[in-house]
Amino acid sequence: MAQTRLxxxxxxxxxxxxxxxxxxxxxxxxxxxxGYLPALGRAEFQxxxxxxxxxxxGFGAAVWLSLFTGVFATVLSLGCVVLIFxxxxxxxxxxxxxxxxxxxxxxxxxxxxxxxxFLIAPSGWxxxxxxxxxxxxxxxxxxxxxxxxxxxxxxxxxxxxxxxxLLMTLAALGQAQPAQSRQIxxxxxxxxxxxxxxxxxxxxxxxxxxxIYAVLAFSMSVVDVAMILGPTTxxxxxxxxxxxxxxxxxxxxxxxxxxxxxxxxLVVGALTAWWTAxxxxxxxxxxxxxxxxxxxxETELRAMAMVAVILTAATTVLGLAGLAVWxxxxxxxxxxxxxxxxxxxxxxRHGPVLWQPLVDTxxxxxxxxxxGLGLTVWCQEAxxxxxxxxxxxxxxxxxxxxxxxxxxxxxxxxTLAVLSGIDGGRGAVxxxxxxxxxxxxxxxxxxxxxxxDKRYGTIAxxxxxxxxxVMWRVRLPMLLRPVLTAAAVGFAVSVGQYLPTQLIGxxxxxxxxxxxxxxxxxxxxxxxxxYALIQTMAAFLPFAAALIIPAVVYRNRKELRHG
Amino acid sequence: MQLSRRHFTFALAACAAxxxxxxxxxxxxxxxxxxxxxxxxYWNAWGGSDxxxxxxxxxxxxxxxxxxxxxxxVKLSDTAExxxxxxxxxxxGKTEGGAIDLIWINGENFASMKEQGLLFGPWAEAxxxxxxxxxxxxxxxxxxxxVPTDGMExxxxxxxxxxxxxxxxxxxxxxxxxxxxxWAAANPGRFTxxxxxxxxxxxxxxQALIELTAFPTLLDQPIADDETYTKVTEPLWTFLDALTPxxxxxxxxxxxxxxxxxxxxxDSEIDIGFNFNPNEASNAxxxxxxxxxxxxxxxxxxxxxxxxxxxxxxNANAQAGAMVLANFLxxxxxxxxxxxxxxxGLGTVLALEKLPDAERAAFESIELGVATLxxxxxxxxxxxPHPSWMVRLEQDWTSRFGTAQ
Numbered sequence: 015m016a017q018t019r020l021x022x023x024x025x026x027x028x029x030x031x032x033x034x035x036x037x038x039x040x041x042x043x044x045x046x047x048x049g050y051l052p053a054l055g056r057a058e059f060q061x062x063x064x065x066x067x068x069x070x071x072g073f074g075a076a077v078w079l080s081l082f083t084g085v086f087a088t089v090l091s092l093g094c095v096v097l098i099f100x101x102x103x104x105x106x107x108x109x110x111x112x113x114x115x116x117x118x119x120x121x122x123x124x125x126x127x128x129x130x131x132f133l134i135a136p137s138g139w140x141x142x143x144x145x146x147x148x149x150x151x152x153x154x155x156x157x158x159x160x161x162x163x164x165x166x167x168x169x170x171x172x173x174x175x176x177x178x179x180l181l182m183t184l185a186a187l188g189q190a191q192p193a194q195s196r197q198i199x200x201x202x203x204x205x206x207x208x209x210x211x212x213x214x215x216x217x218x219x220x221x222x223x224x225x226i227y228a229v230l231a232f233s234m235s236v237v238d239v240a241m242i243l244g245p246t247t248x249x250x251x252x253x254x255x256x257x258x259x260x261x262x263x264x265x266x267x268x269x270x271x272x273x274x275x276x277x278x279x280l281v282v283g284a285l286t287a288w289w290t291a292x293x294x295x296x297x298x299x300x301x302x303x304x305x306x307x308x309x310x311x312e313t314e315l316r317a318m319a320m321v322a323v324i325l326t327a328a329t330t331v332l333g334l335a336g337l338a339v340w341x342x343x344x345x346x347x348x349x350x351x352x353x354x355x356x357x358x359x360x361x362x363r364h365g366p367v368l369w370q371p372l373v374d375t376x377x378x379x380x381x382x383x384x385x386g387l388g389l390t391v392w393c394q395e396a397x398x399x400x401x402x403x404x405x406x407x408x409x410x411x412x413x414x415x416x417x418x419x420x421x422x423x424x425x426x427x428x429t430l431a432v433l434s435g436i437d438g439g440r441g442a443v444x445x446x447x448x449x450x451x452x453x454x455x456x457x458x459x460x461x462x463x464x465x466x467d468k469r470y471g472t473i474a475x476x477x478x479x480x481x482x483x484v485m486w487r488v489r490l491p492m493l494l495r496p497v498l499t500a501a502a503v504g505f506a507v508s509v510g511q512y513l514p515t516q517l518i519g520x521x522x523x524x525x526x527x528x529x530x531x532x533x534x535x536x537x538x539x540x541x542x543x544x545y546a547l548i549q550t551m552a553a554f555l556p557f558a559a560a561l562i563i564p565a566v567v568y569r570n571r572k573e574l575r576h577g
Numbered sequence: 578m579q580l581s582r583r584h585f586t587f588a589l590a591a592c593a594a595x596x597x598x599x600x601x602x603x604x605x606x607x608x609x610x611x612x613x614x615x616x617x618x619y620w621n622a623w624g625g626s627d628x629x630x631x632x633x634x635x636x637x638x639x640x641x642x643x644x645x646x647x648x649x650x651v652k653l654s655d656t657a658e659x660x661x662x663x664x665x666x667x668x669x670g671k672t673e674g675g676a677i678d679l680i681w682i683n684g685e686n687f688a689s690m691k692e693q694g695l696l697f698g699p700w701a702e703a704x705x706x707x708x709x710x711x712x713x714x715x716x717x718x719x720x721x722x723x724v725p726t727d728g729m730e731x732x733x734x735x736x737x738x739x740x741x742x743x744x745x746x747x748x749x750x751x752x753x754x755x756x757x758x759x760w761a762a763a764n765p766g767r768f769t770x771x772x773x774x775x776x777x778x779x780x781x782x783x784q785a786l787i788e789l790t791a792f793p794t795l796l797d798q799p800i801a802d803d804e805t806y807t808k809v810t811e812p813l814w815t816f817l818d819a820l821t822p823x824x825x826x827x828x829x830x831x832x833x834x835x836x837x838x839x840x841x842x843x844d845s846e847i848d849i850g851f852n853f854n855p856n857e858a859s860n861a862x863x864x865x866x867x868x869x870x871x872x873x874x875x876x877x878x879x880x881x882x883x884x885x886x887x888x889x890x891x892n893a894n895a896q897a898g899a900m901v902l903a904n905f906l907x908x909x910x911x912x913x914x915x916x917x918x919x920x921x922g923l924g925t926v927l928a929l930e931k932l933p934d935a936e937r938a939a940f941e942s943i944e945l946g947v948a949t950l951x952x953x954x955x956x957x958x959x960x961x962p963h964p965s966w967m968v969r970l971e972q973d974w975t976s977r978f979g980t981a982q
Binding site for chain 1: 631653659833
C-alpha cells in the first residue's frame with residue numbers, strides 16, 4: 015500500500031515543481047492581458063491592452079524580428095549540425111570537433127554574445143586585423159551589431175545552438191546504429207552525405223525533435239542575447255515586453271502582458287509551422303530517397319559544413335579570448351590589434367566586488383541542482399524499482415519549460431509575486447531556477463540510468479541488500495560520472511539564467527549574469543570581459559569536476575572511470 | 578491618452594491608505610542614528626558605471642564603519658525599474674517592509690513618485706548636513722526639473738551637460754546645435770546620441786529644444802496643449818530630420834547610454850560625445866579608456882544642468898538607515914571624495930563658504946583633470962524643462978525615430 019503511494023509521489027512532485035510556477039505565471043500573464051488585475055483597480059475583461067499593442071508603431075517590426083531571427087537561427091544551426099554529421103560522423107576530424115564543441119556548451123549565452131560583439135563590431139578584432147591591409151585608420155561606419163534585420167543576433171544564437179544540437183544528436187545516435195547504416199549505404203554506392211541523410215537522419219530526427227523545438231522557442235524569445243546583439247529600433251518583441259514591464263507607468267503592464275501572450279502565440283504558431291514543414295519535408299524526402307540518387311556536390315557540402323562548424327567554435331573561443339585580453343588591457347584604441355599595456359588593474363579593482371554575486375550565483379546554482387538532482391534520482395528510482403516508465407506526454411511536460419517563452423510566464427509570475435508580497439528572496443529565485451535546471455538534469459541522467467545493467471542490482475539483492483542499499487552502495491556509485499555530468503549541466507544552466515533571476519529576484523538577488531548584463535550597459539569592455547570570464551568559469555568548473563572526481567575516486571577501478 | 582493614464586495612476590495612489598506607524602524623525606538625529614544601527618539599506622541606483630559603483634561601495638564601507646549601517650547597492654539599468662517596483666508594492670497594499678530603501682532619482686521619476694504619494698517625507702531639509710548647502714544661491718537643490726522638492730529628496734551631486742571631443746581629430750568643435758548639425762553634415766557618421774528614453778539621450782533632445790525653439794520660456798511650465806507643444810517643438814524635429822542621416826550608422830542604431838559614447842570614442846567610431854558629469858572625459862583618460870588628447874567643451878549659449886537626489890520610498894524598510902546614508906552623502910568627506918576627479922568628479926552640492934577652513938581647503942586642493950573645465954569655462958547652466966516635456970519628447974522620438982526600420 016505504502017509502496018504504491020510512494021512510486022506515484024516522485025513523478026507527481028516533479029511535475030508539480032515544474033508546472034506549478036509555469037501555470038501560475040501564465041495565469042498572471044493572461045489575466046492582465048485581458049484587463050483583469052483587481053490590484054490595479056481593473057476588474058472587468060476588455061481587449062484594450064491588445065488594441066494598444068497593435069497600435070504601437072513598432073509592433074509589426076518587433077513581431078517580424080522575433081519570427082525571423084528565431085526561425086533563421088534554428089534553420090542555420092540545424093543545417094550545420096545535420097551536414098557535419100552527414101559529412102563527417104565517424105571520422106577523426108569529427109572526434110576533434112566533438113571534443114572541441116562540448117565545452118562550448120557550458121559557455122553562458124551572454125558571455126558568448128559579448129565575445130561575438132567584440133569580434134564582429136566595425137571596430138572589433140576582425141576589423142582591427144584587416145585595418146592595416148585595408149588602410150583604415152578609423153573603423154568603417156557600417157551597421158553590423160544591432161542591425162535592424164537581426165543578423166548579428168542570429169549569429170549570436172547559432173554559435174550557441176550548434177554545440178547544443180550537436181550533443182543532442184550525438185546522444186540520439188546511439189540507438190540508430192549509424193555505423194552499420196553508413197557501411198551498407200556506402201556499399202550500395204551512396205555518397206557519404208546522401209547515405210547518411212537517407213538512412214540515419216530519418217531515424218535520428220524524431221529523437222532530436224524536442225531539442226529542436228526548444229532551440230526554436232528559445233531563439234524567438236531570448237532576452238539577454240537580444241539585448242547585447244539585437245536591434246533597438248525597435249527591439250524584438252521579448253525585449254520590448256521587458257521594457258514595458260519596467261516602465262514606471264504601471265498601466266503599461268497590461269500592454270506588456272498582452273505582448274507576452276502574442277509572443278507565446280508566435281512561438282506556438284512557429285512550432286506548428288515547423289511541425290507542418292516536417293510533414294512536407296518528409297513527403298519530398300521520401301520521393302528523394304526513392305529516386306535513389308547517389309549524391310551530388312558532396313565534397314563541397316562537406317567542406318562547407320566543416321568550415322561552418324569550425325567558424326562557430328572559433329567565434330566563441332576567439333570572442334572569449336578577446337574579452338580576456340580586454341580584462342587586462344590598458345588603453346586600447348582602434349586599430350591596434352593588442353593593447354598598449356597589459357595590467358592587472360581592472361582585476362584588482364573588481365575582484366573584491368565580484369565575491370558577493372559569485373557566492374550568490376554558486377549558492378543558487380548548487381541549491382537548484384541539488385533539488386533537481388534529488389527529484390530526478392527519485393523519479394528514476396521509481397522507474398527502476400516499480401517499472402514506472404514515463405509516457406511520451408511526460409516527456410513533453412519535462413520539455414515545457416524549455417519550449418514556452420520565458421517572458422510569457424516569468425513576467426506573470428513576477429506580477430503575482432509582487433502582488434502577493436513573496437518576491438525578492440533567494441528562495442524564490444532558486445524555485446524558478448529549478449524549473450529550468452530540472453529538465454536538463456532529467457534529460458541527461460535518464461538514459462545512463464536506464465542503461466545501467468540491472469543484473470548488478472539483482473546480485474546485490476541476492477546478497478541481502480535492500481532497495482535503498484542497492485541505490486546508495488551500487489547504483490549511484492556506478493553512475494557517479496553521469497550523475498556529476500548531469501549536475502554540471504544543471505549548474506551551467508543555472509549560472510546562465512538572466513531573466514528569471516532579474517524578474518523574480520527583484521534586483522536584490524544579484525548573480526554574475528545579472529551583474530554582467532547590467533554592467534554591459536556601461537559598455538566598458540574591461541569590466542564586461544571580467545564578468546564574462548568569471549561567468550564562463552562558474553559554468554565550466556563543474557564540468558571539469560565531473561571529469562576529475564570519477565577519475566580520482568575510481569583511480570583503482572579502471573572499468574568505472576569512463577562511466 | 579496620456580491624461581487618462583495619469584488620472585488612473587493618481588486615483589490608484591489615492592485609494593491606498595496612508596501609512597500609520599512610527600517613523601523616524603530626522604529632527605531627533607540621535608534617535609535616527611540609534612535606529613539606523615544594524616540596518617541594511619537597499620540603495621537602488623543606476624549601476625552601469627564602474628566609477629560610480631566604486632564610489633558607492635566606498636560610501637558603504639564608511640557608513641558601516643561610522644554608523645553600523647550596511648549598504649547594499651542594487652544596480653539598476655534604469656531608475657524607472659525602482660519606481661515601478663514601489664508602485665507595484667503600493668498597489669499590492671505593501672505599506673511597510675518594501676524592497677527599496679533609497680533611490681538615486683531626479684526629474685521625471687521624482688515627479689511621478691511625488692505625485693503618486695510614493696515617497697517618505699519631508700525629511701531632507703532636516704538632515705544635519707543640510708546646513709552646509711545654500712538653497713538660495715543654488716536653486717537646483719530645491720527645484721528638481723522645476724518641480725519643488727519639498728524636502729522629499731536630498732541632493733548629493735551637481736551634474737551639467739558637457740561635450741567632449743578628441744582634439745587630435747577635431748580641432749574646433751561645434752559650439753551650438755546649429756553648428757553641430759553643420760559639422761555632422763560635413764563629417765557624416767561621426768556623431769550620435771544615446772537612444773531616448775535613456776536620460777543622456779533625452780537630455781540631448783532637451784538641450785537641442787532649448788537652443789532651437791523660439792519659445793524657451795514656455796518650457797518652464799507643463800505643456801499647455803497640443804498646439805503649444807507642436808509650435809514649440811517644430812524646430813527640434815526639423816533639426817533631427819536633417820541630422821539623422823548624418824548620424825553614426827545613419828541613425829539605424831543608437832548607443833544604449835552615455836557610457837557607450839566613451840567606448841565608441843575609444844574605438845574611434847565617433848569624434849564628439851557628451852556626458853552629464855563634467856569630469857567624465859578626465860575620468861576616462863585617467864582610467865585609460867580615452868587618449869589624453871580628449872578635451873571638454875560646452876555650447877556658447879550654456880548647457881542643461883541639474884542635481885542628483887536620493888529619495889526614500891514611503892514603505893522603505895530601513896528609513897532611518899537611508900537617512901543616515903543620505904546625510905553621509907552630503908557630508909564634506911563624501912562630497913570632497915565625490916568631487917575628486919581621481920574618484921568620480923561630480924560637482925558638489927555644498928556651499929564652500931559654509932564649510933570650516935580645513936574642509937574647504939580639502940576641496941580647494943583637489944586637482945582638476947586635464948579634460949575638466951574650470952567653473953568659469955563651464956559657462957551658463959540652463960534649467961531643465963518641466964518633466965511633462967521630457968515625457969512627451971521621448972514618446973514622440975520613439976514613434977518618429979525609435980521604431981522606424
